Amino acid sequence: MRLNENYARLNESYLFSNIAARVRAYKEAHPKEDVVSLGIGDVTRPLTPAVICEMQAAAHDMAAEETFRGYGPEQGYSFLREGIVRHYAKKGVLLKEDEIFVGDGAKSDLGNMTELFGRSRVLLPDPVYPAYRDVNVMAGNRIAFAAGGKRNAFKPMPQGERRYDIIYICSPNNPTGAVYTREELKAWVDYARATGAVIFFDAAYEAFVKNGDLPTSIYEIEGARECAVEFCSFSKSAGFTGVRCGWTVLPFELAGGELNRMWLRRQTTKFNGVSYVVQRAAAGALGKQGEYENRKNVEYYMTNARVMHEALTAARIWHTGGVDSPYIWMQCPRGMTSWEYFDLLLEKAGVVGTPGVGFGRHGEGYFRLTAFGNAQKTARAITRLVEVTEEFSSRN
Numbered sequence: 001m002r003l004n005e006n007y008a009r010l011n012e013s014y015l016f017s018n019i020a021a022r023v024r025a026y027k028e029a030h031p032k033e034d035v036v037s038l039g040i041g042d043v044t045r046p047l048t049p050a051v052i053c054e055m056q057a058a059a060h061d062m063a064a065e066e067t068f069r070g071y072g073p074e075q076g077y078s079f080l081r082e083g084i085v086r087h088y089a090k091k092g093v094l095l096k097e098d099e100i101f102v103g104d105g106a107k108s109d110l111g112n113m114t115e116l117f118g119r120s121r122v123l124l125p126d127p128v129y130p131a132y133r134d135v136n137v138m139a140g141n142r143i144a145f146a147a148g149g150k151r152n153a154f155k156p157m158p159q160g161e162r163r164y165d166i167i168y169i170c171s172p173n174n175p176t177g178a179v180y181t182r183e184e185l186k187a188w189v190d191y192a193r194a195t196g197a198v199i200f201f202d203a204a205y206e207a208f209v210k211n212g213d214l215p216t217s218i219y220e221i222e223g224a225r226e227c228a229v230e231f232c233s234f235s236k237s238a239g240f241t242g243v244r245c246g247w248t249v250l251p252f253e254l255a256g257g258e259l260n261r262m263w264l265r266r267q268t269t270k271f272n273g274v275s276y277v278v279q280r281a282a283a284g285a286l287g288k289q290g291e292y293e294n295r296k297n298v299e300y301y302m303t304n305a306r307v308m309h310e311a312l313t314a315a316r317i318w319h320t321g322g323v324d325s326p327y328i329w330m331q332c333p334r335g336m337t338s339w340e341y342f343d344l345l346l347e348k349a350g351v352v353g354t355p356g357v358g359f360g361r362h363g364e365g366y367f368r369l370t371a372f373g374n375a376q377k378t379a380r381a382i383t384r385l386v387e388v389t390e391e392f393s394s395r396n
């Protein structure tokens with residue numbers, strides 16, 4: 001039997017599965033302890049009434065012969081793609097319906113899209129959302145990293161004229177919470193056009209940007225239609241982490257429309273589309289009432305981010321993010337690795353976070369906190385985290 005040997009180059013388990021397994025083992029050993037998660041960015045607010053209403057109506061359609069739906073259009077139903085076109089038009093970005101592909105979430109497409117390029121040279125930021133790295137390892141691609149750190153506010157910029165086939169950018173960033181400005185994104189677009197690269201732009205956290213001067217789509221940048229694919233998701237903005245729906249934009253200017261045609265060919269062969277019920281629910285999230293309700297949920301999470309930011313600031317713990325993004329990126333106490341800090345917090349505070357090194361070498365010494373939690377639990381967790389961190393720092 002001949003297996004894909006690239007899998008042997010992966011870490012033994014995916015970062016978040018590894019953390020979940022450690023937390024499960026800890027809870028089994030300490031069943032009475034109150035463990036609060038500020039770890040994986042999984043939403044906690046339930047689906048909103050506008051979404052549920054559409055979901056129920058769609059379920060009723062499925063119960064009657066006249067309105068029942070079987071296989072849908074692979075690219076997504078028009079009613080949803082029209083909603084996505086309107087969503088972009090509000091930002092001044094004009095898309096055509098056929099440039100949009102509805103899928104089961106940004107993560108799947110961000111990985112599957114590498115298929116269209118064959119063996120590639122790929123540039124990833126470091127720290128980086130681990131799925132980008134792992135899918136490219138699986139594909140046997142040559143990976144280079146652009147280092148993020150305090151020096152560049154965790155926003156690596158293009159260097160020199162090196163040629164890559166694919167450049168991944170996530171803004172607002174998972175895990176650091178950094179958001180590229182228009183000028184910074186323009187520099188990446190110019191670089192990609194000059195060197196013949198395609199940008200994979202992950203906009204999954206666009207709904208969390210409050211500052212109107214910051215771009216929430218790469219297509220707000222001139223020239224991006226010629227060099228960028230954009231991936232977005234209902235997961236975080238509409239609570240769809242368990243429902244599964246997202247979309248990918250492939251402009252017709254990109255490789256003269258070839259990538260759009262190839263992706264359509266790929267999807268029609270390997271994907272049967274997102275279910276009718278879920279697409280109706282997603283369309284509900286993009287309607288006027290749905291948008292209003294989801295904005296309230298985003299505000300709820302961002303209040304958590306503010307509570308954490310204020311507690312860390314009062315304790316003089318260095319951190320960034322959490323303003324136009326649901327993630328806070330903090331520094332571990334002096335001399336501690338991010339896994340040591342993970343263990344300290346779990347054991348002494350009953351708090352789970354994500355060790356920075358899980359996002360790459362340049363994440364060592366940092367720790368990610370998520371705002372996607374229940375407000376009371378988040379407040380409790382950050383108080384305990386600060387107490388344990390201060391106590392540790394005073395002793396060392």
Ligand code: MLT
Nearest residue numbers: 039040041042107129174
């Ligand atoms: C995270 O915690 O980084 C995200 O929840 C992962 C994801 O969206 O797949």
